[in-house]
Amino acid sequence: MDILQLLQPQSPSSKTSWVEHDLWYGTSGPQDAKIVFVAESWGSEENRLKRPLVGESGKELDRMLASAGVCRDEILFTNVIAAQPRGNETWRFFEPKATYQERRVEGLAPTSHTRSECNRLYRQILSHPRKLVITAGNYALWALTGCTGSKVLSKSNNHSIPKEEQTWAPTGIMDWRGSMWYAEPHPEFFPEGMTLKDWKEVQVLPIIHPAAILSTWYLRDVTIHDLKTRVPMALRRDWRPRPEPTFWAPPSYQQVVEKLEEWLGRGNDSENFWLSSDIETARGVITCLGFADGTDFAMSIPFVRRTEGGFDSWWTVSQEAKIVRLIRRIFSHSNIHIFGQNFIYDTQYIQHYMAVTPKTDHDTMLAQNVMFPGTPKDLGYLSSLYCQYHWYWKEDHKEWNMSGTIEDLLRYNCLDLIRTFETGESQRVLLKHLDMEAQMDFKMKTHELCLRMMNRGVLFDKHRRAQLTFEMGEALGSLEKEILTIIPQDWIGPPGKRAKDKTSVFWFQSDKQTKAVLSDFLGFKVINNRKTGEPTTGKEAMMQYKLLYPEWSGLLNRLRLAGQLDNTLHVLRTELDPDDRVRCSYNPGGTETHRLSSSTNVFGKGTNLQNLTKGEEDD
Numbered sequence: 001m002d003i004l005q006l007l008q009p010q011s012p013s014s015k016t017s018w019v020e021h022d023l024w025y026g027t028s029g030p031q032d033a034k035i036v037f038v039a040e041s042w043g044s045e046e047n048r049l050k051r052p053l054v055g056e057s058g059k060e061l062d063r064m065l066a067s068a069g070v071c072r073d074e075i076l077f078t079n080v081i082a083a084q085p086r087g088n089e090t091w092r093f094f095e096p097k098a099t100y101q102e103r104r105v106e107g108l109a110p111t112s113h114t115r116s117e118c119n120r121l122y123r124q125i126l127s128h129p130r131k132l133v134i135t136a137g138n139y140a141l142w143a144l145t146g147c148t149g150s151k152v153l154s155k156s157n158n159h160s161i162p163k164e165e166q167t168w169a170p171t172g173i174m175d176w177r178g179s180m181w182y183a184e185p186h187p188e189f190f191p192e193g194m195t196l197k198d199w200k201e202v203q204v205l206p207i208i209h210p211a212a213i214l215s216t217w218y219l220r221d222v223t224i225h226d227l228k229t230r231v232p233m234a235l236r237r238d239w240r241p242r243p244e245p246t247f248w249a250p251p252s253y254q255q256v257v258e259k260l261e262e263w264l265g266r267g268n269d270s271e272n273f274w275l276s277s278d279i280e281t282a283r284g285v286i287t288c289l290g291f292a293d294g295t296d297f298a299m300s301i302p303f304v305r306r307t308e309g310g311f312d313s314w315w316t317v318s319q320e321a322k323i324v325r326l327i328r329r330i331f332s333h334s335n336i337h338i339f340g341q342n343f344i345y346d347t348q349y350i351q352h353y354m355a356v357t358p359k360t361d362h363d364t365m366l367a368q369n370v371m372f373p374g375t376p377k378d379l380g381y382l383s384s385l386y387c388q389y390h391w392y393w394k395e396d397h398k399e400w401n402m403s404g405t406i407e408d409l410l411r412y413n414c415l416d417l418i419r420t421f422e423t424g425e426s427q428r429v430l431l432k433h434l435d436m437e438a439q440m441d442f443k444m445k446t447h448e449l450c451l452r453m454m455n456r457g458v459l460f461d462k463h464r465r466a467q468l469t470f471e472m473g474e475a476l477g478s479l480e481k482e483i484l485t486i487i488p489q490d491w492i493g494p495p496g497k498r499a500k501d502k503t504s505v506f507w508f509q510s511d512k513q514t515k516a517v518l519s520d521f522l523g524f525k526v527i528n529n530r531k532t533g534e535p536t537t538g539k540e541a542m543m544q545y546k547l548l549y550p551e552w553s554g555l556l557n558r559l560r561l562a563g564q565l566d567n568t569l570h571v572l573r574t575e576l577d578p579d580d581r582v583r584c585s586y587n588p589g590g591t592e593t594h595r596l597s598s599s600t601n602v603f604g605k606g607t608n609l610q611n612l613t614k615g616e617e618d619d
Helices: 003-007 044-049 056-068 112-126 138-144 210-215 219-235 253-269 317-332 343-354 364-371 379-386 406-433 437-456 462-486 511-521 539-548 550-572
Strands: 035-039 075-079 132-136 149-152 168-171 203-207 246-248 273-282 285-292 297-302 304-307 310-313 336-340 360-363 585-587 597-599
Touching: 035 112, 035 138, 035 219, 044 056, 056 210, 056 219, 075 112, 112 138, 132 138, 132 219, 138 168, 138 203, 203 219, 210 219, 219 379, 246 406, 253 273, 253 297, 253 317, 253 336, 273 343, 273 406, 285 304, 285 343, 285 406, 297 406, 304 406, 317 336, 317 343, 336 343, 336 406, 343 360, 343 437, 343 585, 360 364, 360 406, 360 437, 364 379, 364 406, 364 437, 379 406, 406 437, 437 585, 462 550, 539 550
Parallel strands: 035 075, 035 132, 132 203, 246 297, 273 336, 336 360
Antiparallel strands: 149 168, 273 285, 285 297, 304 310, 585 597
């Protein structure tokens, strides 16, 4: 066999031994290392040296490992694919969706070369006993777990991908990073003789790829945190709490009553008794409500059972009345303190259905906003920072989508509860350490004020409202004619469709068509959103366009004014409650600048009052 044959990766159907002469091609570090670090594919420097992570991202990884106290010399470094893709775009190692005929592997369409490289990666990992596999980026997470989702990739590195080349790309690393997970390899890539039993409890730690950190610097600190906290736990096999927490999901009626009465008694005996609370909802009702008194116990109380026609009550009328009375006493007890996550959402339901306003003493989302404004505030992210044992368990939705059983929902609720409790306790310690308890107290007072504003509502003058709606509608119609005189709709194509109700809209009312007009038709520079990195035509972009293209200021001014008029009309047309008030939901922790944000409430009423443009107040 010549050297070229030796360097060819083994196919998944190969009947040769796992350990081949080419097994370690493109790797570095001790082959028997307890830790394996898996990146995605090579860059130009890696391709030149035929070694992983030696370019700029590799150098940054070295610095992060040093900061985390992890010794690089004790790690085996490898890649999912030991090769450099064209344009340094890993998706090019996957088949185009237009021509792919086989069954996808966890949402992706791997080429035969990619399959053989995954096969080789599996043989590398299992050739020696390992204590941890660190997966960097979406493709490494895809290769070794079933955690990723997938999306059709239409843009990459700020350029459009031709439709015939588009393929599926993995997603999920931002959710799963820092998770204490286990390998879930794909049997499609197994060499002969390998089984899932060989992978029993192979610990996996997903992290953000160092190349992504170089372009999004704020991700660096959380990645160092993931390495610093999770790697030592993996090496001592401390990957799950022992014993596991106890969940009552669902509890019996007697258990519910006895536990709620026990907590009320503990509240009577102590002035510093804490519970976390959380609800789940579906179709506008509370499906379950839970409490946890620590990280080792949670109880989720169901209120509905699913039927063919929708929902039925879980309890008898008398049982539910007793449970709700006890819950109301807990929420209003002066000595029982509540941890909640974005609890202003939960409170709207609890007020509506249980006629009590919970006395929330610490909101974990608001605490993150106080200490680290501008960083993510969802519970999955907070758990990765503040909880000793963390793995991603959440889906980013407020409503139960009715899939799965009620028991699944209750267990999900219990996980929310214990993570909220531990996050809240950790944050209270950190707030004291940072000397920011006063700021947090002010934020919680603002939270209470927002609830009062939400409940009171904003009174509308119906007569003046009708007059302004007519006048602004006339002004907007005139302005739309001017814009269409400058750039007619016919030049762009058929009108767009409004996403919400599928009604036809002019090009300047469609974000997609506006982007096409500015970038493709007028040749404007593409401006990306500072946070998302996606192309935008928002307020900041329009201000930049006026500086870059002053000759188009007439059109740009009209576009901005049309947007303001349209937003104001949207507010004026908002449905009123019977008392002529608009009731919005206010978020005291929605922005990094700490200004309030508003939106429709949980029942679909109200609106975003920030759509109102600045005007003059009456005397």
